[in-house]
Amino acid sequence: MAMIEVETLTKRYRDRVAIDALSFTIAEGKIVGFLGPNGAGKSTTMKILTGFMPPTSGKARVGGFDVFESPLEAKKKIGYLPETPPLYPELTVRGYLKFVAELKAVPRASVKAEIDRVAQHTGVTSELDRLCSSLSKGYRQRVGIAQALLGNPALLILDEPTEGLDPRQRHEVLELIKGLAGKHTVVLSTHILAEVKTTCEHVLIVHRGKIVADQPMASITDLEAKFISLTAQ
């Protein structure tokens, strides 16, 4: 079954076309690398899929629900980490996760257990009582991922989750994402091709708002060369 179905999705900002008639499907349980040079339309596509922004035309379905006709059902299936981890500096990590759990309508009785679960998963258990404003960049990113995992959504959309992490943390986060395979569908946007090689099963490359590659990782021998040649002009 397809987790994400996108049909001729287009987004125009006044005179600029951000994405141009994008069509692709992502199968359930897959880890997909979503690649492209800066300004290719990656973040725009993710913002549309998560229901943050409406498209100019076209359709997007998540878990069978149209993102704009039944946004609440679609949003329930998604855990989203935006480019900047959306933290409130005034809240503690625990208070923040509790707030997000309530927004996601996690059953009241299991909120505490759910916070402990995602905190352990992302290695922020020791930081739960610190204020978000005092966290280092790596921890902010992890709390951002923890937030996305709350409520155990079927689909995780992660916009550059390894940004700003040191090599060790980067490795841990990627291992974490790999561990989600099978149970979750993961869409991972990144600039770092090496990460895609080791974690993703499928690759989508966008360039100037169009899909230029949509194939399994196994069928690509040299990702760098392919990426550079496809995004050359």
Next chain:
Amino acid sequence: MRTILAIAKKELTVYLTTPMAWIVFTFVSFLTSWFFIGLLMGFKEVHDRMRTMQVSWDQVPPDYQAFRNLTEGVIVNLWGTMLVVTLFVSPFLSMRLFAEERRQKTFELLMTTPVRSIEIVLGKYLGAVGIVAATVGVTIVYPVILSLFGASWNPATMEAKPTLEWSTVLLGYGALILFGSTCMAIGMFISSLTDSQMVAAIVALVISLVWMLVRIIAPNAEEPVRSILAYLSFDSQLQNMLKGVLELKPLVFFSSVILVFILLTHRSVEARRWT
């Protein structure tokens, strides 16, 4: 409902962990205590003078009739100050409601979780009403002080009678909170239009101030504009309630203004996604 309360609770937590609310509380207590002491001194002076001059209340000019009891002589007079203070501080409390979410990029979180945008608006507004009620509530110490120490001695029955009419006082607080809530609704709407808190505060202040002062320009206008302006002014709508008269008209008026601004905020939150 649960999400609305969760958002309201988050708003209050953020208010109380940032200095802004505390600065506002301090400012309000400082300013109102100044006026409270002034009014109390004035009250005492009138009573002292009457005692030495041996005049009864019937001989006193109507301007001084308010000084007959503590409720009207001190507390109701204090409401005037309180209104102006509320008018000036509420934009600084409401400015961050949406502008801050945008700047911190947390707005994306709110909009991508399974929460309706009207729930976000209502949650935020509930938090805003909470904080403005707390701001106005800080001044409850003055009537409490008066009711503790302001009993009047009745020599005929040998009993001390409390001189404070709590019904008037509480109705006055209700009116002030209603007014504060209206200012917060306006401020919330303006905050949803801009990313800059400074712009949000200034524009909201200008709108509330003009709305408050409409009554001053009203007498110079022709009918029917004059009546419309007089009706629309916050000032004239509040007058009776502050004196302890409960009326339906101001309740309907303020509730409508609040509702309109909540709906406008909802439209603006929705519309901002399309740009």
